[in-house]
Amino acid sequence: MISCEESGHICDKSQYHEATLWEKVKFKFHTLFCAMCKQHSKNNTKLTALIDKVKAKNLTSSEKNSIKSAFNKELDKHQ
C-alpha cells in the first residue's frame, strides 16, 4: 500500500501523462480505500480539464503581449 503523499505524486504525474502503468495501478488501488485522495484526484483532473479547455482556444497573456508589442511597433510607425 502506498502513502497518500506518494499517491498525490502519482496523481500529479498522471495529469501530465508521465505516470507509469504500475504507478497508476498502485494509485487506483489506493483510491479504493482513501476517500481523501479520491476527492483530490477528482479536483486535480478537473483542474487539468479546465486549463486544457482554455489552453486549446485562447492565447495566454504572454503570447498576447508578444503580439501586442510587435503590433504596437508597427502602429507607431504608422501614425
Added chain:
Amino acid sequence: MPNHKIDPNKWIDLYSDYLFNYTITRVNDRVIAQDLVSETFLAGLKSMKNFKGEASERTWLVSILKRKVIDYYRKINSNKGKAEVRMSYNSDNETEGDWLEERVADPFDKTAEDQIENTELADAIDSCLSKLPKKQAKIFEMKTILNYETETICNELEITSSNLWVIIHRARVSMADCLQNNWF
C-alpha cells in the same frame, strides 16, 4: 448598411482571442497560429486604407486571416503546389485586402457564449495564477500551459525533478482551491 469605422488601437484586445481561436482550429499549432494572427494584424494595418466599412472590422480581419491560413498551407505544401493551378486575386500590395471584404460572410456565431465563458475562465485562471508565489507560478505555467518537458524545466531552473513535482503539487492544490468557488 451601417458604415463601420476602423481603429487599430484596440484590435489586439478585441480580436486576438477570436482570431486565435479561428486559427488554432485550422492549423493546430500554437506557435504557427500565433504568427498568423500577428501577421494578420500587421497586414490589416498596412491595408487599412482599403477598408471600406462595408463589413465589421472583425469580418475584415478574418478575411485577411483566411488568406494567411491558405498561404501557410501553400507554403508547407509547395512541392505539391507546383502542380496546382495557382490563382492570384491580387498580386500587388496596393490592393491587398480589397476584394476580400465582399466575399467573406460573418455567420451567426453560435459559439459566442462558449467564447465568453472561455474568456472568463481564462481570466479566472490568470488571476489565480497571479496569486501563487512567483516561482510556483512560473514553473506551473511552464509545465502546464507551455508544455515543457520536466527535464527542460529542471535544467533551465537548476532544480531536481522531485523538487519540481513538489512545487507543481503545491501549485495545483492552490489553483484548484482558487478556482473551486466558480468553476468546479
